[in-house]
Amino acid sequence: MSEIFDKFMVDSEVKSFDLKHRSTIAYNMSKYDAAVSRGKQQYLNLAMARRQASLKKYKSIEHLEDSLKDFELNFIKNGGKVLWAQDADEANALILDILQRHKVQMLVKSKSMVTEELQLDHFLKPHGIESIETDLGEYIVQISGDKPYHIVTPVMHKSAADIGLIFHEKFGLDPESTPQQITAFVRTTLREKFATAGAGITGANFLISNSGSVALTENEGNGVLSASMPPLHIVVAGIEKVIENIDDLHLFWPLLATFGTGQNITAYNSIISGPRQKDEVDGPTEMYVILLDNGRSRLLAQTPQRRALSCIRCGSCLNGCPVYHNIGGHTYGSVYSGPIGAVITPHLNSMMHYKHLSYATSLCGKCTEVCPVNIDLHHLLLENRNTAVKNKLSTRIENLGMYAWKKVMMNRKLMDFAGAKMKNFALKKLFAKSWGKRRDLPPVAAKNFGQLWQERSKK
Numbered sequence: 001m002s003e004i005f006d007k008f009m010v011d012s013e014v015k016s017f018d019l020k021h022r023s024t025i026a027y028n029m030s031k032y033d034a035a036v037s038r039g040k041q042q043y044l045n046l047a048m049a050r051r052q053a054s055l056k057k058y059k060s061i062e063h064l065e066d067s068l069k070d071f072e073l074n075f076i077k078n079g080g081k082v083l084w085a086q087d088a089d090e091a092n093a094l095i096l097d098i099l100q101r102h103k104v105q106m107l108v109k110s111k112s113m114v115t116e117e118l119q120l121d122h123f124l125k126p127h128g129i130e131s132i133e134t135d136l137g138e139y140i141v142q143i144s145g146d147k148p149y150h151i152v153t154p155v156m157h158k159s160a161a162d163i164g165l166i167f168h169e170k171f172g173l174d175p176e177s178t179p180q181q182i183t184a185f186v187r188t189t190l191r192e193k194f195a196t197a198g199a200g201i202t203g204a205n206f207l208i209s210n211s212g213s214v215a216l217t218e219n220e221g222n223g224v225l226s227a228s229m230p231p232l233h234i235v236v237a238g239i240e241k242v243i244e245n246i247d248d249l250h251l252f253w254p255l256l257a258t259f260g261t262g263q264n265i266t267a268y269n270s271i272i273s274g275p276r277q278k279d280e281v282d283g284p285t286e287m288y289v290i291l292l293d294n295g296r297s298r299l300l301a302q303t304p305q306r307r308a309l310s311c312i313r314c315g316s317c318l319n320g321c322p323v324y325h326n327i328g329g330h331t332y333g334s335v336y337s338g339p340i341g342a343v344i345t346p347h348l349n350s351m352m353h354y355k356h357l358s359y360a361t362s363l364c365g366k367c368t369e370v371c372p373v374n375i376d377l378h379h380l381l382l383e384n385r386n387t388a389v390k391n392k393l394s395t396r397i398e399n400l401g402m403y404a405w406k407k408v409m410m411n412r413k414l415m416d417f418a419g420a421k422m423k424n425f426a427l428k429k430l431f432a433k434s435w436g437k438r439r440d441l442p443p444v445a446a447k448n449f450g451q452l453w454q455e456r457s458k459k
Contacts, residue, residue, distance in 0.1 A: 011331040035262025054374040057310040067209045067242040074212025078274030080287045104198035110223035111135035112203030134222035149329035152315035200226035204237035213273040233284035240309040259372040260314040295348035317367035339367035339377045358384035
């Protein structure tokens with residue numbers, strides 16, 4: 001077993017028995033569930049909207065090469081520049097080159113999971129470039145030296161009291177400061193950064209191929225400011241973010257808002273089609289889009305797991321997952337946690353080192369039930385397990401055990417050869433440890449189904 005797996009097992013146990021963590025998550029999740037329940041009321045036929053979004057997004061994935069070419073062509077026509085990066089190192093090198101050519105010493109950055117993949121803030125620091133997170137949750141994560149806990153809500157694991165203490169320690173605020181007071185302080189602090197930053201970096205919720213546009217959706221306005229105030233705007237986006245038609249935003253934006261935060265629509269929705277034009281009063285003078293692969297082509301080559309590339313990063317599968325509720329986001333050891341993280345991380349990073357995430361599931365199907373684009377996540381987790389076995393990543397003991405189990409289960413005489421006592425003895429000796437030290441294996445009944453059926457038939 002790898003060190004990553006060993007750490008996962010240790011961290012999972014620690015988090016599962018952290019009562020404060022469980023209480024905070026339960027409270028925050030309850031607020032989310034109530035909001036989403038209200039948000040869904042805007043739909044007359046939610047199932048139809050989800051099906052349409054599912055088909056449109058998967059069509060873009062199926063024709064990904066053509067969609068990306070169309071986006072590049074149209075974005076260049078709009079005056080922008082498109083760069084392609086095979087992996088995180090290449091993307092970071094491209095960003096650094098752009099920033100150094102523009103003599104940028106400080107930049108502002110809106111919330112972006114893909115830049116978390118790059119560990120961009122840490123990469124830029126040794127090069128003398130300060131990267132300021134401007135999303136409130138990401139800003140809290142940055143100043144506290146933490147990592148994002150959730151795809152949508154980076155500090156879901158923190159209570160209001162925890163956050164108040166962070167700002168007291170970092171800036172001397174009253175530890176009893178209200179969320180409103182903390183937000184006002186951060187807003188004042190960041191306004192100066194927006195005004196003096198040499199560049200702004202954002203992600204992209206969607207890349208629109210037929211118009212060559214970047215679609216951003218957010219609630220704080222920091223994305224709009226990061227994209228429009230500095231003279232240079234760099235967008236970093238995974239290649240799977242593309243959709244074919246700008247008209248489809250009327251479908252995707254409300255679904256993302258409803259399932260992500262429970263809103264009918266998020267507060268700020270921007271469509272950016274390139275740098276500032278002659279007749280425009282604001283916006284960057286130069287704009288780049290960096291299209292990042294970083295393992296996505298490997299996932300695209302997998303059928304049916306490629307379906308996971310349709311994800312719109314709403315985080316609803318995390319919020320519905322009982323495993324995530326217990327072990328938390330950091331335990332996964334990946335930028336993407338929860339069910340979607342368990343599906344895509346082994347392909348983006350390494351199946352050998354992350355295949356265990358596909359076993360960290362109850363297979364209850366809740367993640368599939370709540371996905372706004374109908375990704376059958378719990379089935380894809382099983383497909384990952386199958387892929388790991390086909391790639392001979394399972395242990396010799398596991399292979400022998402499954403081989404013996406298959407032989408016995410397919411032969412009635414072998415199944416009946418040993419009595420209940422012998423079966424229970426064998427199960428406890430061979431499988432008790434795998435079943436877990438806090439669970440008792442269910443005993444094999446004294447009589448099997450065949451015996452009971454024969455007795456009933458005689459009566």
